Amino acid sequence: MQTENQLEKINRLEFLKKLGLSGASLMAVYCGVTMTSCKNADATTALTGGTVSYDMNTTSFSKLLTKGGYYVDSANNLVIANTSDNGYVAVTLVCSHEGQRQIQYSTNKFICTAHGATFDNKGNALSVASRALTTYKLTQTGNILSVVI
Ligand code: FES
Incomplete structure (x- = not known):
């Protein structure tokens, strides 16, 4: 049995899992509680038409x-x-699972901290998400990286 302090340290999703919820019932409760956690990605599409260095x-x-x-x-x-x-690889910050802008990189893969989706070094989905991350053309000149968006 965990103390209340220990429970406060885990995120809401883990808390719900510990209550025994899973699958659709877990996501229904999670999305209902957080409201903003399950919005679609379309509101946060990347700027396009330029190069970022x-x-x-x-x-x-x-x-x-x-x-x-x-x-x-x-x-x-x-x-x-x-x-x-x-x-060097450039991918979108927007997760292909449910559109959260929470992609990071850790231990040789891209991860989404929202629900734990993982992606390989080419952006291909490994777990949770079924679609790959959008990747962008990246060039290197010396120590300058340029990404075409
Ligand atoms: S939005 Fe669900 S894992 Fe990224």
Whole structure:
């Protein structure tokens, strides 16, 4: 049995799972409780028609020089990662599962912190989501990364 303090430390989804809810009943309760957690992605589509550049010589983007490093560009709905087996990869910040802008990069895969969807280094869905993440063309010139959006 967990104490109330321990329960406060887990997120709402985990809490509902611990109550024994699963599948459709879990998502119905979760979405009903959080209201904003299950909105469709269409409200937060990425800006398009330009190129975004990241100078890894600057402090803000220098973590991209390290394998496993990533940067979340909320303004352009992008996540750029230095992957171990696919070089630099740019994907959308918007999850293909239920559209939350919560994609991050960890332990050699893209993850969504909303419901735990995982994606490989090419953006292909591994779990929870059934569709791949949108990926963007990325070029590198020296320490400058450019993403076409
Ligand atoms: S929105 Fe559900 S896992 Fe990303």
